Amino acid sequence: MGLPYPVPDDVTQPFWDGVAANDLRLQACDACGTFIHIPEFACPHCGSEALSFRSVSRQGALYAWTRIADPPDESFADIVPFTLGVVELAEQQGLLLSAPFAKPVKPVELTVGAAVEIVFASFTPQEATLPMIHLLGAGSQTVTTNGPLI
Numbered sequence: 179m180g181l182p183y184p185v186p187d188d189v190t191q192p193f194w195d196g197v198a199a200n201d202l203r204l205q206a207c208d209a210c211g212t213f214i215h216i217p218e219f220a221c222p223h224c225g226s227e228a229l230s231f232r233s234v235s236r237q238g239a240l241y242a243w244t245r246i247a248d249p250p251d252e253s254f255a256d257i258v259p260f261t262l263g264v265v266e267l268a269e270q271q272g273l274l275l276s277a278p279f280a281k282p283v284k285p286v287e288l289t290v291g292a293a294v295e296i297v298f299a300s301f302t303p304q305e306a307t308l309p310m311i312h313l314l315g316a317g318s319q320t321v322t323t324n325g326p327l328i
């Protein structure tokens with residue numbers, strides 16, 4: 179049983195076209211320049227509907243993460259545990275992208291602000307390509323863990 183994947187619609191199709199081309203393309207407002215993720219029908223900053231997609235650097239800092247140990251449904255049974263992260267992309271403060279890590283990481287080794295980049299990979303060769311997080315370096319803030327939450 180394959181993993182469930184997002185079904186692109188008219189608004190999100192350019193993002194997924196970028197993923198298929200190993201290119202991280204995010205929606206941006208042509209009026210004020212604000213990057214928008216998840217894609218919207220109008221800019222949440224200025225209200226403009228003049229939106230387009232632009233390639234971004236794929237560089238960012240780890241903002242948050244959680245370890246998924248219990249499969250949300252049986253299709254995830256073969257890939258748990260895995261770590262899901264949230265990355266603040268370098269292009270804009272507060273521009274967040276959530277994605278799984280491309281390789282197993284020990285959550286206790288992760289730090290807020292750790293340098294990461296977005297890569298394109300899949301959980302198994304049979305699964306679809308997704309944006310995934312590759313850990314580049316340590317962050318500036320040490321987080322101590324206590325118990326099995328992370």
Ligand SMILES: [Zn+2]
Binds near residue numbers: 211
């Ligand atoms: Zn705008």
